Amino acid sequence: MFEHVLSVIIFLPILAGLILLATPASRSVARFTGLAVSLATLVLSLDLYAGFQATGHLEFVENIPWIESLGISYALGVDGISLFILMAGSVLLPLVYFVFGTREKGYYANLLLVQGAMAGAVCAADMILFYIFWEVMLLPVFFMLGLYGGPQRLPATLKITLYTIAGSLLMLAAIVYLGVSYHAQFGEWSFAMDKMAALNLTGRVAAVAFFGFMIAFAIKIPLFPFHTWLPDAYTEAPTATTFVLSAIMAKIGVYGVIRFVVPVFDLEFARFAILLAYAGVIGMMYCGLAAIAQKDFKRMLAFSSASHMGVIALGVFCMNIQALTGSIYQIVAHATSTGVLFLFAGILEERTNTRTIDDLGGIAAKAPVFALYFAIAMLASVGLPGTSGFIGEFMIVLGAIKFNTAVGVLAGTTLIIGVCYMLWMFQRVFFEKTASRSENFKELSLVEGLAFLPVILLIIVMGIYPHPFLSKITPSTALQFAQPASVVAQAPASNAQNLGLTIEQK
């Protein structure tokens, strides 16, 4: 295997996207290029996955000094946490080119750009590099939403852009603060992520920096109460954008929490974990209840996605290995199930010209394969045993109960809400009497059926035999909690009655 595989995974799509934008390529050329590049990326990532050693540390490291006077370098690497988010992107994105064949050139070009930028954000091992990719990630979304979105796209675009940029600029200040503190404490400049864990941060400014990071990631996830941009953006965005936002970009927010907040701000994190965990649970309940009331199935899925992100975030805030591993597992499970659901919603909308649940009915009789796929993805999303969603949610709830019984019980019982809105929606759309709009609903074509098949199989395999995946995740999550004992001893006991349970020792 050659040396710079991560760079290729990042920059191949970006270059292809830029070239497409700069040349007057036709839409079929654009679609073909997009498909070819994303499949090439998929092959490279599969190769990466096969070569991944699961040591827990960063692998496939690349490190080229960039701004030496400030210790900023072009540093890349993946560990068990980032690998799975990277894989989710590589596996899922080719689907879009199979399913949606008649979009404009810019649509495919922006999709390629966002794919590269997301891979970059996940692989970056330097905070400045991470920040650059993190911001670049937003630009294609901005253009896709504004150019190809629904009728109410302009307010939605402005909302998501201003919200996200506000968060990320605060994060920039926090990143710089970390770099400067490192300079002050160790006498050398560095922005490398793995070195930041050595920092000893206390005091008010550290708490402010902690919130600088937390707010940026909470907006991206989105965590209650920063979720208000989500329903509009998810609903108005073209399907591929919603898919990218929900399946991968939201996960990068969680990834950021795991990567920056947990190791660096361990004390602040321990202090505020209970608050954040409740924010996760409240978001879960609130968005779940809101989902029940929706009349528009895309908007319902948007709320459902937000609700599930609350569960995943909760897993991170519980600060033990079970919950964290569950979170990462659930990231992949949620990316596959919700991502596929949004694509199906796009297909439904395209073929029936409506997003209203009441206008539809009886699709299962017209399109059995579509209904089957939809049912599997939906059941995975609600966490039925035997599907991928169950493993992750089970581990998160287990970890949550270990962390704080009340939180755990609330999280466990809230999961039932998901079953309510999903099954009810499924019943109204796929069964009951045939509505006029869905009378001529076309079944998935053979190409589409075959394109979705691997992902559907993945959902089931991950639900039945999770071990190969878990064995790659666990070493990295274990390392997250391998803090020196002194840190644990100092942890303020304000929230944690049982300190041993709050920060777990490995």
Place this chain on the structure above:
Amino acid sequence: MTNDLMLLMPLIIVGAGAILLMIASTYDKFTHELAAYGSAGVFAVAFLVQLSSCIAGNVAPFSEVFNGILVVSNFSKAAGLIILACGCFTALSSQTYFRRNNFCSPEYYSLTAFAAAGMLLLTMAQELISVFIALEIMSLAIYILVGYDRKNVISTEAVLKYLMLGAFAGAFFVMGSALVYGAAGSTKFVKIGQYLAANGMLHSPVMIGGAFFIMVAFLFKAAAFPFHAWVVDVYDGASVPVTGYMATALKTAIFAVFANFLVIDGALQHKWITFLFYISVLTMFVGNLIAIGQQSLKRMLAASGIVHSGYLLIALVAVGTKDFTGSVIAFYLAAYAASTLGIFTALSYLGGTGEARKTFDDFKGLAKARPYSAAAISIFLLSMAGIPPTAGFMGKFYIITSAIDAGQITLAVLGIVSSIISMWYYLRLIIAMYFHEASEQFDEPAPSSLAPVCTFILVLCVFAISLYPIAV
């Protein structure tokens, strides 16, 4: 002595070029297009000379010229490079602009070169009288350039406003210099610094008053609060290339001399830091408030220029007096100059006859008709807003880093809040260009290919500068 002259070579080339252009323009055969090429050539040669002295030239980073009246440092060289590049791009885009707007004569380009000579002198000046002379060489040329369109009422109003206020600022500066000389017994920055170090700032009221007057003059020229009110009208009244030139080269020169003045007088900077802190915060937020309300693109860019002055003041507050290299300020100025000049260059060929397209609405749907121009403008706007991977982001990153490193965390956070606010009006233009249907065709061809080529080069500069690592 030879060495001195070599270091001054760019200044000499630009000054001699300006005089030659002025003489040449008395001949009828010498059209304004020829003058444009001539002045661009002068700027290009001077730029190359400056570049060669940056790369190979004097090893000592800090050398006195003419008995300490002028100083050539890495910082002044970098500022000189920015000014010369701005001059060159301005000359080229003016050529395109004046294909559509016919109030040009060859003297225009001579005046551009004179202004640049004044700016170059300003970046090197280390003595109050030379600063004043340089300031006046620069300002006189700029006054004429602002009012070049004599038949235009707005332009005339702009020049009157600028001339009156600028004259006041000049008077303040001379008054301040006199008072400082009275207290310190010298007009050289170094001597003043030594006097301050020995006696302290608050020892003599004459010194306080003198320093205050000088600050007022600098803040006026730098368009900082509370001396910012002229900016919007003057930028709006001047023709597009002149506005671009003022917004970039002039600002570079002023901040160069401002930094030199504050840094050499370490004690002075220390005393004024709180004062500058508030000035900087107010400049940023007042500039943002003005920019949000604008309908005209030029006025918005003028107001955003005020905001960027605020960011540069952050850097001045944070600047360390020990081994000052000015790299943060120079980097930010370069990044800001590339993106601002880029927008004005694009406007010089997109604006239409008599600058018919002015407001945000006039540029609706530009992306459909002219995708490359719209993409270039978007890149410049993103750079001004500080979105990676553009130069503006790196500039802002360095400024925030130096501010936090100097312990000015509040200032850094306020700077960030201000740049969140500024996203609104930068995005507004992008949204108008991309997400709205075109109300007109934009189908007239660019009058000449020079300005589009310059725009393209500046796009490359925006990315190239961001990759260039600096030593902080």
